[in-house]
Amino acid sequence: MGRTLAAAAAVLVVALLLCYSYEARGEETDDVKESLVEFLATLAGGGDAGQATARALGWDESVDPCPGATGNGNASKWGRQVVCFNNGDRNAGKIKAIDLQSQNLNGTIDASLLCAAPALRMVNLQNNSLTGGLPAGVSACAGLTHFFVDHNRLSGSLPSSLGQSRKLAVLDVSGNSFSGELPDSFRQIPGLVRFVANDNNFQGTIPDFNLPNFLSFNVSSNNLTGPIPKNVGTFGLSSFADNAAGMCGKPLFPECPPPPTPGNDGERKSKKTRKVFMYLGYVLLGCVIAGFVVYKLCSRKRKNKLGKKARGRRVKDTFDSSSDPTTMTTTVSKSVSAYSLPASSERSPTAAARGAPSASLVVLRRSGTGSVTSTAAAAAAKDLRFEDLLKSPAELLGRGRYGSSYKVVVPGGAALAVKRVKDATVTDDEFRRRMERVARARHPAVLPPLAFYCAAQEKLVVYEYQSSGSLHRLLHGSIESSQAPLDWPARLHIATKVAEGMAFMHSAMRGDGASSYASSTSSSVETVATAGEVAIAHGTLKSSNILFTTSMEPCISEYGVIAPPFVAGVSTGGSSRSSGLRADVRAFGVLLLELLTGKATAAQGDGSELARWVTSVIQEEWTAEVFDRALLSRDGAVNEQRMVRLLQVAMRCIDAAPGEAPPTMREVAGMVNAIRDEDDRSLSAEA
Known part of the structure; x- marks a missing residue:
C-alpha cells in the first residue's frame, strides 16, 4: 500500500512539474494574439485594408509569435517587427517589443488592444502618419518602458494618466501637433530619463523636472512660457529654444519676476x-x-x-579676455634658445642678475612631409616675433578646463590658434622637451605645434588655425546650424583617421627607444624617443580637439599639451608611465561613443555618464536605441552590424572584460581599420 501511495505521489509531482514548465514558458494566449493583430490593423486604418497590412507583415493570430522552446532566442514568427524574450528569461515565449517605425501607417492608436500583452516593454511607432490623440489607456500597459510616437500627425493633449506609468523610462512625442499643457504628473514617473517633446504646440509652463537625472530632454519649438526647471543639469539653450516670449529662469534665461502680491492703489503707486x-x-x-x-x-x-x-623693464604677459575680440599685449626679453627669434635687445634685470635666459617664443623648425600645416602658416610662424604675436588682435574661441583658446591674425594675414595653458603640472624644461618631441613626429592626422612659450605661471602653444571647426560642433552644434548630420561613412572615416594618428603618436612617444607603428598614410618621425624617456600621451583627447582641415579631413589637436594625471584603477602592466597612454585609449572609446550615439559628454566630465547610459541600454537588449537616429534613418540596417562592431570596440577601450588586458592604441586602430575595410568591400559590392 505504501509503495502504491509513493508511486502516485511521484506521478503527481511529475504532472505538476510539467504543468509548471508549460506555464513558465508563458506562451501568448489567443486573446493577446487577436488583440495585437487588431491593434496593427487599427494602426493601418482598420477594415479590410488594415487586416491586409497585418497579413502582409506576417501577423497571424493562428501562429504563436514567440516559439521559445524552439531555441530561436528572441526571433519571432511574426516577422522582424516583433521581438520576443530570450528563452532563459522568466517571460520566455512572450512578446518583448513591437517596432513598427516607417511602415506608412495612417490609422489611430488603440491602447486597450495594445495593453492586452502584459509583458510588452517597448513600442516604436515613429515616422508614420498616425492621427488622433494619445489615448489615456496607455498607462494600463504596466510593463511598458520605452514608447516612441514621434514624427506622426497626432494631436490633442497628453493624458495626465501617463504619470501612473511607474516603469516608463523613455517617452518621445516630438514632431507632432500636440497642444495643451505638459502634465505635471510626469514629474512623478520615477524612472523617466528621456522626455522629448520638441516641435509641437504645447502651451503653459514646464513642470519642474529633476533634469540632472535625465539623459535626454527637449521641449524646444513649442509655445511654452514661464520658468524653466530650477536645475537644468547639462541641458543647454537648445533644449528650450524657440518657445513663446516670457521664458525665464537662470542660467539660460533672465531671472523670473517675483509673483505679484495683493495691495491697494496707493501702495502700488508708492512702489x-x-x-x-x-x-x-x-x-x-x-x-x-x-x-x-x-x-x-x-x-x-x-x-x-x-x-x-624704458629699457630693461619687465612687464607681465597678459591676455585681456574680458571682451571679444581680445587684444594681447606684452614686452619680452631676448632669448638665447637656438630655436627662438630675438624679441628685444634687452634682458630682464632679474634674469640677468641670475645669469639665466628669460622666456621667449620658441619656433619649432619643420621639414619634410606628413604635416597638415599649410605653407602660409609655416611661413608666418617662421618669421613670427613674440611681440607681433601678443600685440595682434585675438578672438576668444573658447575656455576649457585647462585654459583658453584664441584665434590670432598676425602681420601678413595668416591666422593662428593660440592655446593658453594655465596651472600646467610640468616644469618649463620638461614642457620644452615635450613640445620638441611632439613636433618631430609628423602624421597627416595630427596637427603639429608651430611654436610655444614657457613662463612661470602659464604656457602658450601656437598652431595653424582650422576654420572648418571641430567634431564637437559638427555632432552637437546648435539647432540653428545648417550643417547636415554626419552619415555613417563620414563617422567611420573620422574614427579610422583619429585611431591611426593616435596609434602613430603612441608608438613614437612611448619612450622605449623604438617606433613600430606604420599607418597606411604618409607619416614620419625624425628622431624617435630614446630609452628611458617618459611616454607622452595626448592627455585631453575629446571631440572638441578633433579639428577639420579645409578639405574636411580630421586632425588631432593639442597632443601632449597637458600632462595627464595618473588614472586610478587603470591597469598598466606595472608601468605607471603608461597610465596616460591607457587614459588616451579610454578617451578614444568615449569619442567612438559620441560618434555612434550623437550624444555629448558633460563639459567637465570624462565620458563616464555616457558610458553608463550605453551599458544600461545594452543590458536591456535595446542596442539599436544606442545609435544616433541620423545614422539609422540615413543608412538603416545596411550598416547596423558594423555599427555594433564599432560599439564593441568602444566598450572594450573603456572597460576591458574581466581577465582581458586593455587594448593598446595600435590594436584599436587595427580593429577600426578592419571595420572600415569591410565597409569599403560592402560599398564596392553594392556598386
Whole structure:
C-alpha cells in the first residue's frame, strides 16, 4: 500500500512539474494574439485594408509569435517587427517589443488592444502618419518602458494618466501637433530619463523636472512660457529654444519676476515711485562706473607708452579676455634658445642678475612631409616675433578646463590658434622637451605645434588655425546650424583617421627607444624617443580637439599639451608611465561613443555618464536605441552590424572584460581599420 501511495505521489509531482514548465514558458494566449493583430490593423486604418497590412507583415493570430522552446532566442514568427524574450528569461515565449517605425501607417492608436500583452516593454511607432490623440489607456500597459510616437500627425493633449506609468523610462512625442499643457504628473514617473517633446504646440509652463537625472530632454519649438526647471543639469539653450516670449529662469534665461502680491492703489503707486528713483540711482551709478573705467583705460595706455621707452623693464604677459575680440599685449626679453627669434635687445634685470635666459617664443623648425600645416602658416610662424604675436588682435574661441583658446591674425594675414595653458603640472624644461618631441613626429592626422612659450605661471602653444571647426560642433552644434548630420561613412572615416594618428603618436612617444607603428598614410618621425624617456600621451583627447582641415579631413589637436594625471584603477602592466597612454585609449572609446550615439559628454566630465547610459541600454537588449537616429534613418540596417562592431570596440577601450588586458592604441586602430575595410568591400559590392 505504501509503495502504491509513493508511486502516485511521484506521478503527481511529475504532472505538476510539467504543468509548471508549460506555464513558465508563458506562451501568448489567443486573446493577446487577436488583440495585437487588431491593434496593427487599427494602426493601418482598420477594415479590410488594415487586416491586409497585418497579413502582409506576417501577423497571424493562428501562429504563436514567440516559439521559445524552439531555441530561436528572441526571433519571432511574426516577422522582424516583433521581438520576443530570450528563452532563459522568466517571460520566455512572450512578446518583448513591437517596432513598427516607417511602415506608412495612417490609422489611430488603440491602447486597450495594445495593453492586452502584459509583458510588452517597448513600442516604436515613429515616422508614420498616425492621427488622433494619445489615448489615456496607455498607462494600463504596466510593463511598458520605452514608447516612441514621434514624427506622426497626432494631436490633442497628453493624458495626465501617463504619470501612473511607474516603469516608463523613455517617452518621445516630438514632431507632432500636440497642444495643451505638459502634465505635471510626469514629474512623478520615477524612472523617466528621456522626455522629448520638441516641435509641437504645447502651451503653459514646464513642470519642474529633476533634469540632472535625465539623459535626454527637449521641449524646444513649442509655445511654452514661464520658468524653466530650477536645475537644468547639462541641458543647454537648445533644449528650450524657440518657445513663446516670457521664458525665464537662470542660467539660460533672465531671472523670473517675483509673483505679484495683493495691495491697494496707493501702495502700488508708492512702489512705482520707489522703482523710478531706484532706476535713476542705477543710471547714475552706471555713469560713475563707466567714467572710472574710461579713466583707468586711459591711465593704462599712458603707462604702456612709458613702459616701451624704458629699457630693461619687465612687464607681465597678459591676455585681456574680458571682451571679444581680445587684444594681447606684452614686452619680452631676448632669448638665447637656438630655436627662438630675438624679441628685444634687452634682458630682464632679474634674469640677468641670475645669469639665466628669460622666456621667449620658441619656433619649432619643420621639414619634410606628413604635416597638415599649410605653407602660409609655416611661413608666418617662421618669421613670427613674440611681440607681433601678443600685440595682434585675438578672438576668444573658447575656455576649457585647462585654459583658453584664441584665434590670432598676425602681420601678413595668416591666422593662428593660440592655446593658453594655465596651472600646467610640468616644469618649463620638461614642457620644452615635450613640445620638441611632439613636433618631430609628423602624421597627416595630427596637427603639429608651430611654436610655444614657457613662463612661470602659464604656457602658450601656437598652431595653424582650422576654420572648418571641430567634431564637437559638427555632432552637437546648435539647432540653428545648417550643417547636415554626419552619415555613417563620414563617422567611420573620422574614427579610422583619429585611431591611426593616435596609434602613430603612441608608438613614437612611448619612450622605449623604438617606433613600430606604420599607418597606411604618409607619416614620419625624425628622431624617435630614446630609452628611458617618459611616454607622452595626448592627455585631453575629446571631440572638441578633433579639428577639420579645409578639405574636411580630421586632425588631432593639442597632443601632449597637458600632462595627464595618473588614472586610478587603470591597469598598466606595472608601468605607471603608461597610465596616460591607457587614459588616451579610454578617451578614444568615449569619442567612438559620441560618434555612434550623437550624444555629448558633460563639459567637465570624462565620458563616464555616457558610458553608463550605453551599458544600461545594452543590458536591456535595446542596442539599436544606442545609435544616433541620423545614422539609422540615413543608412538603416545596411550598416547596423558594423555599427555594433564599432560599439564593441568602444566598450572594450573603456572597460576591458574581466581577465582581458586593455587594448593598446595600435590594436584599436587595427580593429577600426578592419571595420572600415569591410565597409569599403560592402560599398564596392553594392556598386
